[in-house]
Amino acid sequence: MGLREKWKENKRQIREAMEKREEELNNEPKYLAKQEREKKIHDILAKWSGDSDTSKLERQLYGNKNSILYADKEVLKEYESVLGFVGADYGDVQNKKIFGVLIITDDRLLFAQKDKKSSFKQSWKHNKINGIKDGVFPLKPHQLQIEVGKSKVIFHRIKKKDQFNTFIKVLQNKIDNPEVPKKSNKPTQNKYKLLEQIAKLKDDGTLTEDEFAAEKKKILEG
Numbered sequence: 001m002g003l004r005e006k007w008k009e010n011k012r013q014i015r016e017a018m019e020k021r022e023e024e025l026n027n028e029p030k031y032l033a034k035q036e037r038e039k040k041i042h043d044i045l046a047k048w049s050g051d052s053d054t055s056k057l058e059r060q061l062y063g064n065k066n067s068i069l070y071a072d073k074e075v076l077k078e079y080e081s082v083l084g085f086v087g088a089d090y091g092d093v094q095n096k097k098i099f100g101v102l103i104i105t106d107d108r109l110l111f112a113q114k115d116k117k118s119s120f121k122q123s124w125k126h127n128k129i130n131g132i133k134d135g136v137f138p139l140k141p142h143q144l145q146i147e148v149g150k151s152k153v154i155f156h157r158i159k160k161k162d163q164f165n166t167f168i169k170v171l172q173n174k175i176d177n178p179e180v181p182k183k184s185n186k187p188t189q190n191k192y193k194l195l196e197q198i199a200k201l202k203d204d205g206t207l208t209e210d211e212f213a214a215e216k217k218k219i220l221e222g
Helices: 003-049 055-060 062-075 162-176 189-203 209-221
Strands: 082-092 097-105 108-114 119-125 129-134 144-148 151-155
Touching (some): 003 062, 003 082, 055 062, 062 097, 062 119, 082 108, 082 151, 082 162, 097 162, 129 162, 189 209
Antiparallel strands (some): 108 119
């Protein structure tokens, strides 16, 4: 290879390296967003399962990631604790397959699904569920049926691993022993405003320390 050919080759390699770096820079925000999303899913699954090693769960629930984010942010209430969860197919809703996540909390069983175009959620109080059937004829092995009043709801495509066995035990126990979780005792926004008002009254001398303490107690316990 002559000097001219070497010069052309070096120039080509430099140009390709610059184009590759430019492409990496353009894609970096998307990559970082994906990293943040994956970390968020890991954190949610760790919180739900009580186990920091979520690699197995992430593989099992790979197709449920949007539903997991949706359930944690918009469906679950602040005071609810997750006692068990599995990926499940709700069947057809408006001629569309609904594949999401089935979750047991303190006082209800809920299903949440979200994709790029739509979302779906439904829940059943434990004390309204009459019973459950797991893969017993005429159900297929991957199906779970819950009986609510005179209605039956069947979930499909459930991977029956060790996690599912625990899920069934917890759900049956909650059906047999339903309870309503206590709501958070955190002061509401109105209470914060009242506390702020009496603090000002104390500062300007309208209320004594004892009067302030008595009014504060009334507000927090009211």
